[in-house]
Amino acid sequence: MTAVLFDFSGTLFRIESTEAWLRAALDDAGLELAAPALAETAGALERAGALPGGAPPSRVPEELAEAWETRDESSALHRAAYTGLSRQVSLPDAGLHDALYERHMSPGAWSPYPDAAEVLAALRGRGVAVGVVSNIGWDLRPVFREHGLDRFVDTYVLSYEHGIRKPDPRLFGVACAALGVEPGRTLMVGDDRRADGGAKALGCGVHFVEHLPVAERPDGLRPVLDLVR
Known part of the structure; x- marks a missing residue:
């Protein structure tokens, strides 16, 4: 990946x-x-x-x-x-x-999950490009900046800025194009099997995490690091 x-x-x-x-x-x-x-x-x-x-x-x-x-x-x-x-x-x-x-x-x-910074930093250290693809109606970039995670994100693809939303594969395509990567070598990580699962139609791999309170999911993102080895 x-x-x-x-x-x-x-x-x-x-x-x-x-x-x-x-x-x-x-x-x-x-x-x-x-x-x-x-x-x-x-x-x-x-x-x-x-x-x-x-x-x-x-x-x-x-x-x-x-x-x-x-x-x-x-x-x-x-x-x-x-x-x-x-x-x-x-x-x-x-x-x-x-x-x-x-x-x-x-x-x-908003609170980041406990392992979010660790996983994003590790991906950056490996030279893996990172994008955020969200169904949303407002600019979430200030949230990432405030919590110190913006430095790990290469592109943001937000549904309201494109007039299309997940699971439409076009939104994932916008992200892949912005990063200059092939969908077949891209992993989508999300908590919604329908919306985030739409990346499969483009040829991306998909990995799901549980939508739980922050205190109940201390290391749910760490498996991502094994999937991109």
Whole structure:
């Protein structure tokens, strides 16, 4: 393998918990909820699927079905889908729905998996090209910069910047072209068997990791180093 492509959420990074997400937005707005109300509201937001990178919605309202299906194809659709889900939940201030969306894009809302830096640095040391291919509606580059991982990434291919999303093989093709590598010598690493598995149609190898909390997956990325020997 001469290149490795990584998914973002659930693969290299994990979003904060729904309760921490809500608490941070409340703090920024100078608002408070008592502990029972905080837990209840966070639970409602989680069931609604309002946190990008968090749990999927238990039900997508009919009026949001189209935006949800195409949410990763543009920044406007992504915001509309997730703030629409958030608005299914009553919050102490209407402005919190947009504040929550803004919060999830901040570097502080994301934590790298414990072995992410080690694996990316090892790949760089071996001369293996690295790309990030993500279904997303916003620019994740600041997250990598803030956590010191940007120096290991050679290219970012983000669905909203191309109007196509995984599993469409064209998105993986964009990444391979940007890195100047052959798909047959490229490994895609991700946590979504359908979306990330789309790289197989291009001829890439595929390796899956479990989408778990950071503390529960200390070394899930290390097998990648054995696959590119």
